Amino acid sequence: MLKLAPPPLPCRAPWWASSGHLQTILGNYLPGESPAYPSTSFRIPLCDGDLLAGLHYPGETNVLTLVFHGLGGDDQAHYVRRTVALARNLGHHVWTVNHRGCGEGRGLARRPYHSGSGDDLGAAFAAARERHPGLRQLAVAYSLSANALLLNLGGGLPEPAAQPDAAIAVNPPVDLDACSHSIHSGLSRLYELRFIKRCRKAIRQRIEEDLIPDIYRTWPLMSLREFDDAYTAKAAGFRNADDYYARCSARPHLSKITVPTVLLMAKDDPFIPWQNTAGANLSSSVHLRIESCGGHMGYLSRDLPGHRWLPYAVEHFSKQLLA
Numbered sequence: 001m002l003k004l005a006p007p008p009l010p011c012r013a014p015w016w017a018s019s020g021h022l023q024t025i026l027g028n029y030l031p032g033e034s035p036a037y038p039s040t041s042f043r044i045p046l047c048d049g050d051l052l053a054g055l056h057y058p059g060e061t062n063v064l065t066l067v068f069h070g071l072g073g074d075d076q077a078h079y080v081r082r083t084v085a086l087a088r089n090l091g092h093h094v095w096t097v098n099h100r101g102c103g104e105g106r107g108l109a110r111r112p113y114h115s116g117s118g119d120d121l122g123a124a125f126a127a128a129r130e131r132h133p134g135l136r137q138l139a140v141a142y143s144l145s146a147n148a149l150l151l152n153l154g155g156g157l158p159e160p161a162a163q164p165d166a167a168i169a170v171n172p173p174v175d176l177d178a179c180s181h182s183i184h185s186g187l188s189r190l191y192e193l194r195f196i197k198r199c200r201k202a203i204r205q206r207i208e209e210d211l212i213p214d215i216y217r218t219w220p221l222m223s224l225r226e227f228d229d230a231y232t233a234k235a236a237g238f239r240n241a242d243d244y245y246a247r248c249s250a251r252p253h254l255s256k257i258t259v260p261t262v263l264l265m266a267k268d269d270p271f272i273p274w275q276n277t278a279g280a281n282l283s284s285s286v287h288l289r290i291e292s293c294g295g296h297m298g299y300l301s302r303d304l305p306g307h308r309w310l311p312y313a314v315e316h317f318s319k320q321l322l323a
């Protein structure tokens with residue numbers, strides 16, 4: 001495994017965020033500073049005619065940080081904005097990339113994005129190489145995007161795709177089948193229903209914009225697996241949810257990664273079991289950091305001003321990967 005120094009401060013939960021659920025929920029809703037930086041919009045054409053949309057924040061160094069959001073989000077998500085802030089503070093150029101149909105990309109895509117969209121990430125890396133040939137690339141991907149990034153890096157795609165020079169994957173669902181069971185149990189069902197609500201809204205928007213036919217039968221209380229079986233798998237060209245999960249889980253491909261990569265996870269993530277990553281065969285280019293607390297992309301700490309440990313850790317690992 002790749003040997004990197006751990007962050008000097010581990011994530012130590014405040015008393016008011018002592019569980020994975022509190023970490024996840026408060027991490028999403030707790031106010032936090034996210035300064036505005038000048039940016040310009042761009043689009044990336046995909047081979048099937050869809051387009052990705054994003055923002056370029058100009059920097060001063062020879063590094064371009066590319067940031068990818070999670071399921072149901074876009075490039076204005078709080079964790080994306082904080083990543084932009086830390087990368088700009090380091091002098092990096094930044095690209096924030098929306099998945100198909102998300103954010104400023106609404107109306108530009110017919111096909112869905114999903115946990116196996118590593119080829120779309122590859123299109124972003126290739127476009128960045130073309131437009132900024134002298135810049136080193138650092139990819140920072142969250143949740144769903146983190147799995148897609150690892151699938152890309154591990155060669156788990158049907159066709160080879162462009163890759164960055166270094167990568168950080170935060171809370172990746174590397175075993176999609178296990179995650180579908182985990183999010184459907186106990187209090188995690190609340191996150192599942194929230195995801196389903198957002199995904200069904202995205203489908204309705206695409207139907208109203210005449211981008212896709214009204215043939216997908218979904219309902220508010222369905223499970224994520226049922227949703228993936230009814231919509232994601234069919235619209236993306238998989239046989240069913242089982243086929244989608246088997247072909248798009250990054251876990252079997254972690255041993256083949258050659259790009260220096262950090263995997264960051266929390267033991268109290270409510271719906272992504274950390275054991276699936278800890279028990280995987282990791283390549284010598286991968287550094288796995290598992291915190292005892294943090295929830296799903298919450299990582300609230302009692303030791304830092306503003307309590308935000310995640311950008312602190314991403315900055316720490318960014319510096320090491322790019323040294």
